[in-house]
Amino acid sequence: MPLLEFTKKGIYCKQADVYLDPWRGVDKAIISHGHSDHARWGSKRYITHEINVPIITHRLGKILVTGKKYGETFQINGVKFSFHPAGHVPGSSQIRVEYKGEVWVFTGDYKTQVDGISTPFELIRCNTFITECTFGLPVFKWEKPLRVHDDINRWWANNKSNKVTSLLMGYSLGKVQRLLKHIDCKTGKIFTHGATEKMTNILRQFIDFPKTELITRDTKKAEIGGNLVLAPPAVMGSTWAKKLGEISTGYASGWMAFRGARRRRAVDRSFVLSDHADWEGLLSVIKATGCEDIITTHGYTDIFARYLKENGWNARTEKTKYEVETIDSEVI
Amino acid sequence: MRRFAALIEELDSTNKTNEKVTILTNYFKSTPQKDSLWAIALLSHRRPPRPLNSTLMKIWASELAQVPDWLFEESYHIVGDLAETISLSVPQEIHLTPPSLSECIKEILNLKYKDEKEKKSYVFKRWKSFNNYEKFVFNKILTGGFRIGISQKLMTRALSKAVKIEENILAHRLMGQWSPMTTTFEELIINPNPEDQISQPYPFFLAYPIDQDFQDKELVQNWCFEHKWDGMRSQLIIRKGKYFLWSRGEELITDKFPELSSLVSLIPDGTVLDGELLPYKENKIGYFNDLQKRIGRKTVSKKLQDEIPIVIMLYDILEWEGNDIRNYNLIRRKEILESLYKKIIVYNAPILLSQVMFFENWNKVKEERKKADEKSSEGLMIKKKDSIYSLGRKKGFWFKWKSDPKTIDAVLTYAMRGHGRRTNLYTDYTFALWNDEKLVTFAKAYSGLTDMEIRKVDKFIKQNTIDRFGPVRQVKPELVFEIAFEGIASSSRHKSGFAVRFPRILRWRHDKKIADANTINDLKQFLR
Numbered sequence: 039m040p041l042l043e044f045t046k047k048g049i050y051c052k053q054a055d056v057y058l059d060p061w062r063g064v065d066k067a068i069i070s071h072g073h074s075d076h077a078r079w080g081s082k083r084y085i086t087h088e089i090n091v092p093i094i095t096h097r098l099g100k101i102l103v104t105g106k107k108y109g110e111t112f113q114i115n116g117v118k119f120s121f122h123p124a125g126h127v128p129g130s131s132q133i134r135v136e137y138k139g140e141v142w143v144f145t146g147d148y149k150t151q152v153d154g155i156s157t158p159f160e161l162i163r164c165n166t167f168i169t170e171c172t173f174g175l176p177v178f179k180w181e182k183p184l185r186v187h188d189d190i191n192r193w194w195a196n197n198k199s200n201k202v203t204s205l206l207m208g209y210s211l212g213k214v215q216r217l218l219k220h221i222d223c224k225t226g227k228i229f230t231h232g233a234t235e236k237m238t239n240i241l242r243q244f245i246d247f248p249k250t251e252l253i254t255r256d257t258k259k260a261e262i263g264g265n266l267v268l269a270p271p272a273v274m275g276s277t278w279a280k281k282l283g284e285i286s287t288g289y290a291s292g293w294m295a296f297r298g299a300r301r302r303r304a305v306d307r308s309f310v311l312s313d314h315a316d317w318e319g320l321l322s323v324i325k326a327t328g329c330e331d332i333i334t335t336h337g338y339t340d341i342f343a344r345y346l347k348e349n350g351w352n353a354r355t356e357k358t359k360y361e362v363e364t365i366d367s368e369v370i
Numbered sequence: 371m372r373r374f375a376a377l378i379e380e381l382d383s384t385n386k387t388n389e390k391v392t393i394l395t396n397y398f399k400s401t402p403q404k405d406s407l408w409a410i411a412l413l414s415h416r417r418p419p420r421p422l423n424s425t426l427m428k429i430w431a432s433e434l435a436q437v438p439d440w441l442f443e444e445s446y447h448i449v450g451d452l453a454e455t456i457s458l459s460v461p462q463e464i465h466l467t468p469p470s471l472s473e474c475i476k477e478i479l480n481l482k483y484k485d486e487k488e489k490k491s492y493v494f495k496r497w498k499s500f501n502n503y504e505k506f507v508f509n510k511i512l513t514g515g516f517r518i519g520i521s522q523k524l525m526t527r528a529l530s531k532a533v534k535i536e537e538n539i540l541a542h543r544l545m546g547q548w549s550p551m552t553t554t555f556e557e558l559i560i561n562p563n564p565e566d567q568i569s570q571p572y573p574f575f576l577a578y579p580i581d582q583d584f585q586d587k588e589l590v591q592n593w594c595f596e597h598k599w600d601g602m603r604s605q606l607i608i609r610k611g612k613y614f615l616w617s618r619g620e621e622l623i624t625d626k627f628p629e630l631s632s633l634v635s636l637i638p639d640g641t642v643l644d645g646e647l648l649p650y651k652e653n654k655i656g657y658f659n660d661l662q663k664r665i666g667r668k669t670v671s672k673k674l675q676d677e678i679p680i681v682i683m684l685y686d687i688l689e690w691e692g693n694d695i696r697n698y699n700l701i702r703r704k705e706i707l708e709s710l711y712k713k714i715i716v717y718n719a720p721i722l723l724s725q726v727m728f729f730e731n732w733n734k735v736k737e738e739r740k741k742a743d744e745k746s747s748e749g750l751m752i753k754k755k756d757s758i759y760s761l762g763r764k765k766g767f768w769f770k771w772k773s774d775p776k777t778i779d780a781v782l783t784y785a786m787r788g789h790g791r792r793t794n795l796y797t798d799y800t801f802a803l804w805n806d807e808k809l810v811t812f813a814k815a816y817s818g819l820t821d822m823e824i825r826k827v828d829k830f831i832k833q834n835t836i837d838r839f840g841p842v843r844q845v846k847p848e849l850v851f852e853i854a855f856e857g858i859a860s861s862s863r864h865k866s867g868f869a870v871r872f873p874r875i876l877r878w879r880h881d882k883k884i885a886d887a888n889t890i891n892d893l894k895q896f897l898r
Contacts, residue, residue, distance in 0.1 A: 179461070
């Protein structure tokens with residue numbers, strides 16, 4: 039009997055009778071992070087890292103949820119569980135599961151780059167490593183993030199000198215705050231869309247961010263002019279965006295590494311900035327975990343598993359309902 | 371190369387046309403003429419001969435990137451562009467001052483004389499030393515097609531601003547076959563010698579599809595009508611005792627149609643005619659497909675000429691007695707053309723005159739349009755009586771009103787990922803029709819669905835793959851689409867026995883099950 043099984047409802051630990059990031063309602067769910075494909079509605083009890091508690095309650099409403107600290111262990115019927123930083127977004131955790139000396143790690147989503155807002159990725163040694171591979175192709179190689187942030191700041195400053203407003207888009211939990219954290223506030227004021235503002239305010243209790251101002255009906259166009267507006271990608275082309283006046287649009291995502299994706303998005307500027315590990319990131323983590331077995335869950339799973347097998351690992355793919363963040367659909 | 375790569379990167383980083391023009395204008399102003407000329411050539415799809423095949427490039431790139439061949443191939447299908455896949459996979463390792471664009475192309479041209487080992491070491495050196503965009507541009511030049519989403523019109527407008535020569539004059543000077551290897555910026559653009567210009571074609575004037583309310587807005591009396599001939603748009607030039615035939619894609623196709631040589635002695639020098647090449651046998655217009663057989667051949671044998679004789683159906687005259695008469699109004703040009711036609715047709719020359727028609731009301735126009743099949747046309751052309759022969763796609767003078775397409779319901783059976791902006795999405799579909807309870811492939815189509823539909827079909831394909839053949843996925847037969855096409859001809863090369871022209875998806879038939887799809891027999895009914 040494997041310690042974790044892939045069932046219709048999610049990743050299941052029979053010994054403890056709990057599910058990890060289940061996609062259907064269950065009695066007890068252990069949650070890796072707050073994105074909507076991992077933290078789903080309908081379970082009776084949730085256990086997650088403490089930062090995720092206000093995020094999940096904001097999204098799922100009234101639920102029964104317990105928060106834990108990183109590294110704090112808790113036992114359920116002899117199985118030891120603990121959360122460890124995954125570096126993906128604030129609160130994101132790898133879930134370590136130990137029973138009778140055997141260790142499994144479920145990564146949820148992760149990245150090895152340090153982003154300035156999430157607790158940096160912690161390497162956990164294990165026997166079986168259940169890994170995402172959203173960007174599991176050798177064509178994905180991330181640049182140093184600070185260079186990307188410099189580009190963004192230059193783009194804004196340049197727009198500002200041309201009296202054009204900069205509309206910078208990224209998903210609401212994680213990406214937008216990462217962008218905000220590195221914005222050069224000397225350039226001007228930072229405005230936000232409602233969805234961005236709400237999530238940012240939730241995270242302000244854990245992380246310091248520059249001041250932002252929510253755009254409301256009373257906000258005057260002239261006030262916004264030349265400044266920076268942070269918003270989710272869905273506003274692209276909307277009437278909300280049209281009301282901002284003359285804008286230059288910018289979009290930050292790992293998919294912007296592809297020229298075809300950039301053209302499809304049809305934004306003025308794209309910034310390659312991802313909250314997932316790139317090819318080298320994935321491989322270096324896998325090597326360092328010392329694991330014997332690897333299960334790939336979402337992303338280019340078949341290709342990545344085949345590569346691992348050819349290189350001597352015991353790797354396989356399991357189907358899950360984690361929606362891979364793709365060029366066109368966004369996690370929220 | 372640094373400057374040119376930076377140009378492409380800059381053009382990529384804005385979505386606004388005016389900004390693109392400014393970026394290009396600045397490039398032309400600040401770049402040495404030698405490099406500018408190559409940039410113009412590349413942006414108007416004139417490329418140096420290809421020194422390497424893509425298989426070699428893939429093998430070398432996998433080697434340098436240290437990934438297995440299959441993984442490189444998978445990556446390529448996902449990225450959807452070989453040049454880009456290589457530039458993303460191969461890291462920049464050494465720093466060399468990059469050569470200029472014209473130096474780099476000279477190096478590429480010289481590869482032709484090198485053996486494979488030398489070629490490889492050259493390509494490795496460049497791959498290792500170029501940055502991302504330089505590598506992308508370098509690979510684009512190596513792989514041939516330099517299509518990067520900058521239209522020739524946009525480029526001409528920018529060049530016009532940089533050199534302060536009118537856009538339409540420049541467009542004319544940039545027409546035809548020229549190469550930076552045999553001309554200079556000065557000779558081609560600034561100060562062309564008229565002696566070198568005898569083969570130079572004029573830019574083709576193009577028609578727009580009519581808007582739905584066209585008939586409500588326009589007086590029928592202001593327009594003249596012709597049938598829209600289904601052949602190859604061509605420009606015939608007779609100057610200084612020689613003749614030149616150009617295709618719409620600015621290719622010189624004189625050699626493919628030697629029977630037109632008889633026209634040199636009949637048509638006076640200093641004449642340029644616009645028309646449609648058509649297969650024509652026993653006083654009947656043939657199929658477009660037959661014409662393609664003639665274009666496909668390297669040499670045109672006497673046998674092929676007898677099998678598929680051609681004519682040129684004339685509809686406009688752009689130069690007469692050595693003068694550019696594109697500014698004459700259409701009626702006047704038509705008169706000149708007709709009198710010329712009458713003089714030469716008595717010699718049994720391979721020409722026809724596209725008949726001009728006038729109607730008193732739009733209902734009569736509609737009736738004429740219904741005769742398209744009978745006339746072997748694809749519908750009607752609508753041209754403004756007092757219009758000049760303008761440049762490219764200028765709206766308001768020439769319109770096309772095509773016949774309604776033929777349609778058939780077919781089943782999606784195979785799919786491939788798309789290229790360019792359709793990277794990583796299954797957008798290239800194969801469709802099948804029933805034949806004795808089996809589904810037989812009959813057409814491929816890439817266009818017609820909305821972005822939202824494409825995403826849904828993409829998801830369906832990923833979840834309903836039965837089998838994979840390299841990049842091709844066989845899909846569970848379940849989705850039915852209405853496919854539109856222009857014409858159909860028998861073909862021994864297609865599984866179904868028929869080749870359809872310009873197939874595209876008209877709509878997704880959610881209301882139909884695969885059993886409701888059409889049969890090969892239904893398709894056969896469309897043969898004229």
